[in-house]
Amino acid sequence: MERVELAGALRENLPLKSQVEAASGVTLSDCYQCGKCSAGCPVAFAMDYTPRQVIRLLQLGLGEEALKSHTPWLCASCQACYTRCPREVNLPRLMEAVRQEARRRGMINEKKVVIFDQAFLSSVERYGRAHEMGLMVQYNLQSGQPFKDALLAPPLLLKGKISPIPAKIKNVAEVKNIFARARAKGGGQH
């Protein structure tokens, strides 16, 4: 990361800071940087910035750097940080808000995570339920790894644990409407 002049950075990044706060319901200044979130984060080993550092970047007005980070995409939403935080900072929600803002700006650093989520949701919108096999095939093809987990598919099929045919609910129109109306409302605040 290059050298920055903090006062100027903070001024420039105020809109982003308040937007992320509004979207997540988190007050960034609540965090006093104790680091408990990151000590207990099971994915921290794979992150570029620890969760504590992501908050610090946002506090300091270095939001761009937070948006570029892989951390929000790798957060497993396991809620360990939020459960343990002495200041009750809802970090998983903050990570979601950062992720959504990054997506809006076309800054997606973990394409595979997004492809998986989209494959999942499109299955639910189409059938009313998640179709695990279709989901895996779509994910593999779109993420450019057609043979990923290929060895797991035959035993899953043999054991009757996945089916090539999706289980479509009868009232799929009702679920499609839920998607349409939620979209029309812009997803709402976090």
Place this chain on the structure above:
Amino acid sequence: MKYAYYPGCSLEATAKEYNQSAKIVARHLGVELWEIPDWSCCGATAAHNNDHLLSLALPARNLALAEAEGLDVAVPCAACFNRLRAAEAAVRESESMRATISEIIGRDYRATNRTRAFLDVMVNEVGLEKIKEQVVKPLAGLKLAAYYGCLLVRPPELTAFDDPEDPMTMDRLVLALGGEAVSWSYKTECCGGSLATARTDIGVRMIFQILRHARDAGAEGIVTACPLCFLNLDMRQGQAAASQGEQFNLPIFYFTELMGIALGYAPKALGLTSHFVNPIPLLEAREILRHPATRRETA
């Protein structure tokens, strides 16, 4: 005792043995399950990563169907349980959210019914005493690590039936079934959830740590209440072990399967034959499957 039953998508596919065994033990213990007709997906992590309203509306549709019948909802899947509880809480806490959600799902939903984890219903409603009375094949000598994962116990204000750091519900159930619950420190550590699929390189490291800590604590098997935890620990056990140059042979169980075994049902009827890591040899080695009359030790 009657509940609306919300199996969730996995229980009709990769976790079909959870569905099978849950239905068997419920019937055995006098719990009537009314499966919500034409239930739809709760949206899981994907919805709540992407769209807050969608992540509440998708589960709310199912809750509304149950509410119309005046029933509380029993949910075996830990992830579905968490999402249904989130929708319930959002509607209960805010009148404007109630109106918005009702509008989106096109049904009236007032959150007058409650969502319960199937584990919670079994242990705290049916009760350990009643379960214990019904045990005909105790899990004698079986050392198990009770693995809760994240969404069954966190965040506590949503899940609210056990301690988020040191939950004991499943441990006490294992004891009631005659088994031993080992003390270990990874019982609520995250298995990576869908990261194991989207970023397998990261997921297998998380899975490996859980398996390793269970084994090092002396567990011969792991018991779960979540289809995704189960799938990661069972189906990806080979990958996870190989990634660290190790080998495990740790059978993974749904708590309902172990209940079914202890209540005297055959492994096949409960779905235990469709696991990746075959659990039958362990049960046979401990002579748990033998008829009580032919057991060498007297109960």
